[in-house]
Amino acid sequence: MLFVSIIVYLFFSLFIYPRIFEKASFSKILLVFFLCTFSINILASEILGLLHLLNHPWLFLGIQILFCMSFSLVMHRFSPLSVNTFRSTYDFSDCHLSKLELVLISLITATFIGLFVVGITTPINNIDSLASHLPRIFYWLQQGSLDYWTTLTSLNRYQLIYPINAHIQALWLFSLGQNESLFFLVQWFSLVGIAASTFEISKSLNFSTTQTLFSTLVGLSLPVVVLQTFSFQGDLTVTALLMVFITFFFNFYLTKKIKFLWFAILSLLIALGTKQTAFFILPAACLVTLLVLVKNKGVTKFLKYSWLLLFLAILFSSYQYILNIVQTGSVFGLDSVLNEKYPSISRISDKATYLIPRFTYQFMGVEGLPRSIQPTLTHIKENIFTAILQPSGLDLEKKVFLQSGYDENESFQYQAIPRLSEDTAWFGPFAILFIPLSTILSFFSKNKLRRNYAIICFINSIFYLFLVIIQRPGWDPYQGRYFILSLIPFIPLVSMLLPKKVFFRGIVIGIFLPISLLLIINTILLNDSKPIITARTQNDIINNFINPLPENSGIQKFFKKTLLKLTYPTPYSSQLVNIYEATYYDRLFFSSLYSVKDIEFVNKILPEGEPLSILITRSPIEYALFGKNRSRIINPIAEISDARQGYVLVSNSLNLTPPSKMKLLGKNSSYSIYYMEPN
DSSP: HHHHHHHHHHHHHHHGGGOOOOOOHHHHHHHHEEEEEHHHHHHHHHHHHTTOOOOOHHHHHHHHHHHHHHEEEEEESSSSSOOHHHHHHHTTTOOOOHHHHHHHHHHHHHHHHHHHHHHSSSOOOOOHIIIIIHHHHHHHHTTSSSSSSSSSOOTTTHHSSOHHHHHHHHHHHHHOOOOGGGGGHHHHHHHHHHHHHHHHHHHHHHHHHHHHHHHHHHTTHHHHHHHGGSSOOSHHHHHHHHHHHHHHHHHHHOOHHHHHHHHHHHHHHHHHTOOOOGGGGHHHHHHHHHHHHTTTEHHHHHHTTTTHHHHHHHHHHHHHHHHHHHHHHSSSSSSSSSSSSSSSHHHHHHHHHHHHHHHHHHOOOTTTTTTHHHHHHHHHHHHHHHHHGGGGGOOTTOOSOOOTTOOOGOOOOOOOOOOSSSSTOOOOOHHHHHHHHHHHHHHTHHHHHHHHHHHHHHHHHHHHHHHHHHOOSOTTTTTTGGGHHHHGGGGGOOOOOSSSHHHHHHHHHHHHHHHHHHHHHHHSOOOOSOOOOOOOHHHHHHIIIITTSOSHHHHHHHHHHHHHHHSSTTTOOOOSSGGGGGEEEEEEEETHHHHHHHHHHHHHHOTTTOEEEEEOOOOOOHHHHTTTTTTTEEEEOOGGGGGEEEEEEEEEOOOOOOOOOOOEEEOOOSEEEEEEEOO
């Protein structure tokens, strides 16, 4: 069914594309497909959720087809196009690529293929994804709606209150595909959308195809961006929607056609329903839109259709926020969305004094580089910062403005080298090398459009940083991903760093292309959340492939010796287990191995497929309790007295006294399993 659904979306996208753009490009087709898929999935899920029929995949597919056919008939009725128009739109005969452009396209494609292979063959194993994001999809399918599935408590708050648009895409994939390995496609396809948007924005800024492909590859060389495809935290998805917004807004600005503005607004509204951080970029987006409308004298015309803005907001942004208001009285489901510890201006200023240098230090990243040189580079970075900050007496390692309940490893430390994982990685060396330089050069560009775009990106990033400082309690090593949303819009400006003259272009490509490949390969193969090449892997390669090679001639001896030198493990080689050598649960809990013994304890006592009531603290084990590909019904309860007849799992840390009808079946250090007798 999923294959049929994708084909329907593809044909629908190709059908409406000529009504949006006059000439087809692969990147624009991807963006139209991206937007069509997201928007129709949201509408279909909300309708079926209201009817409590969300767990019927045939109905989902039927509504999708109905939407696509209805929209197509309406568009054909009011905006008919001839066959010649379609032929003209999809005529790629004038597409000519140079050898360098083909090389860059091949590298970009290979990166996406590599991420796809790893993602489709290994489960998402990020703790936050397993504990807060993925379980809600299975709860929706259990009850057939998007409503709260249990009483809101401190144990399950974030599962219930988070925006839903990214999760709806995962629901579509699982409902029609019935395979949990498909979850990663949401973030993976979001990264595809980011790459396509980067290309189109760069072209709108009047960069050449070679320059735009170069900046696109640079964007794929940022470790935290690549690694987020292995999580389900939504940072890539909301960033992709922002980039789609910018792409369509550029088309509106350049053509003054109002249809592009509405497509841009649709993207932004979907982003607001995807992740709360989208609200951080809303002020800049609204301000720029207003300025352009005023300049084009289009405010009156836009206000004439302001009812459409409200209508789209209700459909694509508001569902979860309305639900939160009904259930909690708060739009975001929280008593306060801002940090309450530092309400005064002076305290916020003190907080910024520490956090801005800490963020800047992390921004000067070494992630993705060979592990052997990371300590040296980190030491150099430490010396630079301490020398700069010493006159002011500012000690960034001082235990202030940290997350509540932090442990020693989560405090700021100069010598700490971030693990190469989706939780702790930042942007690697390319961000600090390319983004500040390209932005400064853009400020002084002769091209007015580039100047304005750089200024807008800079203002947006400053405002975004300010809101992050206010909203977040303090420093922790897990905040790199939050800045993807504010940093990725700068990437199209990197295009200007590739010279147009062939000689200088060759120098830049010769230096940075190998580094880009190194960063991408290291990030995909040598990361700490799904490692593929480890010390053990290197030894296996030596024993199975290199040692058997013959040494009958000098050339053979040299070749074998060279391979051994390149392959032999070093003290910096990863000591982790190759992700493909691990069992299913070892893969699933690779970032939280302590949970393996807990799920094995549960599975040993609980019969396969048997329903289970749970009253547990936030834990990645909750996702695994459903069984592989959702083979078990889970009933979360708010009070121990709410337990139904059958098996009950309780966290020992809650120190609850079970009712007399509850029989203890087993207990380990974390959980107790009971059986609730019938009344």
